[in-house]
Amino acid sequence: MINLLIADDHNVFVEGIESLLSDNDGLKVLGRCYNVESVKEILQAFTVDIILLDISFPRVEDGLMLYDYLLQHHKSIKVIFLTMHDELSIVKRVMKKGGQGYLLKNTSKTELVQAIQTVYEGKKYINSFIKELMDTHDKKSRKTSFFSTNEIRLSPREKEVLFLISEGYTTQQMATKLFVTLKAIEFHRSSLLVKFDVPNTALLIKTALEMNYL
Secondary structure, three states: EEEEEEOOOHHHHHHHHHHHHHOOOEEEEEEOOOOOHHHHHHHOOEEEEEEEEEEOOHHHHHHHHHHHHHHHHHOEEEEEEOOOOOOHHHHHHHHHOOOEEEOOOOOOOOHHHHHHHHOOOOEEEEEEHHHHHHHHHHHHHHOOOOOOOEEEEEEOHHHHHHHHHHOOOOOHHHHHHHHHHHHHHHHHHHHHHHHOOOOOHHHHHHHHHOOOOO
């Protein structure tokens, strides 16, 4: 029996995954977790084999910080990232840390079960679409320099937020200008920090300038 924990802050998605796996006798979902603290609480009470973890939990940096915690305090637990993020900068950062699996949220039930079984056996599993992107990028990177505009893929909204950050706008000012919520701005800021692999806004601007994103 493979004991699973689903960590995602979207209730409907978590319930859907649990329902999807309910008819598999070899898998048991021990719990649903909607925040970092609930993950830690369940790990104190149960023996978990694999965690299905969303990187945005609820922010990208939260998911990565939780993963760092797992690597430090629960090394025996394997982690499969189940996320909507298909940016190579995030994928590579996660897999470099030692991630065992990476799936997109549009995955099929068959692939999800296959990934769980593969990771449980001590092997790595990466979604075929992500793997193809990685292979294509590796081929391109042999012909281009490190500071290539192909290195990091930004959404139109992320480009807007990056520009406004460089212009000194506050979170509230950006939310007002772009007609979005504060949470949305924080999400994009967090995603930018992860994609550029920097710890703060100052280095984000510096790196973005060096890489010709500003």
